[in-house]
Amino acid sequence: MIRTIRRYPVITASTAVLTTVLVLAAMGATSAPRWLATGYVGVFIVWTLVGMVRDVLRGHVGLDILAVVAMIATLAVGEYLASLIVVLMLSGGEALEDFAGRRARRDLTALLDRSPRIAHVVRSDSADSDEVEDRAVDDVAIGDVLLVRPSEIVPVDGLLLTSSGTFDESSLTGESMPVSREAGGEVLSGAINGTRAVRIRATRLSADSQYQQIVALVQGAQDSRAPVVRLADRFAIPFTAIALVLAGTGWALSGDPTRFAEVLVLATPCPLLIAAPVAFLGGLSRAAKTGVIMKSGAVIEQLAGVRSVAFDKTGTLTEGRPDLVEVRPAEGFTADEVLLLAASAEQYSSHVLAEGIRRAALDRGLQLLATDDASEVATNGVEAVLNGRRVVVGKPAYIAALAPETHPAILGPGEAAAYVAIDGRFAGVLVLADDPRAESSRVVAWLRMNGVERITMLTGDAHPTATSIALQVGIEEVHADLLPPEKVYLAAQLHPRPVMMVGDGVNDAPVLAAADIGVAMGAKGATAAGDAADVVILVDSLAKIVDAVSIGRHTLRVALTAIWIGIGLSIGLMIVAMTGTIPAVAGALTQELVDLATIVYALRALGGPPSGLPAPAPPGAQAHVAASQGA
Secondary structure (H helix, E strand, C coil): CHHHHHHCHHHHHHHHHHHHHHHHHHCCCCHHHHHHHHHHHHHHHHHHHHHHHHHHHCCCCCCHHHHHHHHHHHHHCCCHHHHHHHHHHHHHHHHHHHHHHHHHCHHHHHHHHCCCCEEEEECCCCCCCCCEEEEEHHHCCCCCEEEECCCCECCCCEEECCCEEEEECHHHHCCCCCEEEECCCEECCCCEECCCCEEEEECCCHHHCHHHHHHHHHHHHHHCCCCHHHHHHHHHHHHHHHHHHHHHHHHHHHCCHHHHHHHHCCCCCHHHHHHHHHHHHHHHHHHHHCCEEECCHHHHHHHHCCCEEEECHHHHHECCCCEEEEEEECCCCCHHHHHHHHHHHHCCCCCHHHHHHHHHHHHCCCCCCCCCCEEEECCCEEEEEECCEEEEEECHHHHHHHCCCCCCCCCCCCEEEEEEEECCEEEEEEEEECCECCCHHHHHHHHHHCCCCEEEEECCCCHHHHHHHHHHHCCCEEECCCCHHHHHHHHHHCCCCCEEEEECCHHHHHHHHHCCEEEEECCCCCCHHHHHCCEEECCCCCCHHHHHHHHHHHHHHHHHHHHHHHHHHHHHHHHHHCCCCCCHHHHHHHHHHHHHHHHHHHHHHHCCCCCCCCCCCCCCHHHHHHHHHHC
């Protein structure tokens, strides 16, 4: 009770004044109730006007003018009870919005409330040790062995040491079914352990772990303000004009100034001001529940109107896990020699092809070499000195600048190549294949069928590889061999707007930040792309793009409909009030029901229809489509 009073002091004061006025009136007093109500409402009017002036100085002309005129009019005609109810209604609108907002953001808040705070650190690395000490999760170091008891939240990212375990990852991915992990498998922070105590070895600090990264994104989304001001302002001036015209007409036709006040108490702006924020919070919450974090409410409005989409290739349209299919050594080198030196150099690269090269070398039993002399040249390749030999792995143009005899490799559909130079000589080519995601073609088809007019690929990969993948997923416009600045330039030139860019790599960060809507595939951990993006997809599925756009459109539709419901009901009631059948006090109370109707409707943003992503094509159909497009 005390907490509520402190949270809503204006409501408390207004209720106290209204109660006192009613008691005094019941006791037969005449002037005291009027003066008390007039004084209190007068103070509230001045306070509101000060806020309006501040808003005007910031370039925002809002709807409070209607409330101020209504309060002045009711006082002028002696309807001081109605003026108090208007004050209570306006302050009560804040409470209603707060209540509905908490309901709408419940899934966002649940993520924050569940953030792990304590970790059970095993005192010894011995598998038989049962001694643990509780530490704050921020104090866990990489390499610490942690005990996670049944039904506890995994505190940091780690590798499973126990033979097997079952985890609920629904708060991370939206997937309701528990997942099983074997020894050596990655366990993400925020997952809930099953019925068996397990041990994990921490691989990331708390601040870098998956769940804490999600919490940081959610906190930013929760703290952001939806584009309520802009949305309400679209209706502010016309609605104010209509209300004043109706009130003035009622006065002119009746010759009674009371009619002006009776009409205006039904024109207070709460429905316009409350509906949009509640709907946008509901949309943010629904998105978070499905594994899509939108960093601000403004993103929802952009997603709802997206007209162009640009995709990166590797890790976005494709699985992002390329496998080595062939080593083509140049004359004077052996396949194992080229693979060993290239894989050893790729230990110091973050490029997605590097992992596939390293994995292939280890699978062949090759022991990778270490060095202190290695560096990565962003978007071009990696250099390293290994056993006295200078090894460079990268793009063909980069390698050709070092070894002029470099010649381009002939690649098959969906294949990519890493070129290798050793001691300034062209040493060979490593051919890798990265298949398209199973859902990529269906996502592209859904976007095209749902109002997206232009779909393109912006990638740094070679043109033949990019074209092959684009053909398989149904994209006709391809821009390949791009450096990050070129991606930014092309994204800026895309029309129609708004433009959504989807990527996952570090080199995608600039274009994600520059696009109208940047979407990062963040399921594999925090990256610079995730920091730069407006939307982060926590599930390793491109289908969430469809969910994000669908939620954005549904949320904006709900917000606008709720606003129109409020406007329609208010105008209808004002027209009735012009006849004098709704007294000022009854009108002020009726307006509370309009507020409630708009809020109830705005909460529909928490639900909504399914995304409608087409079902997977029958086997062979995708190849048939690709062949027909190629023809």
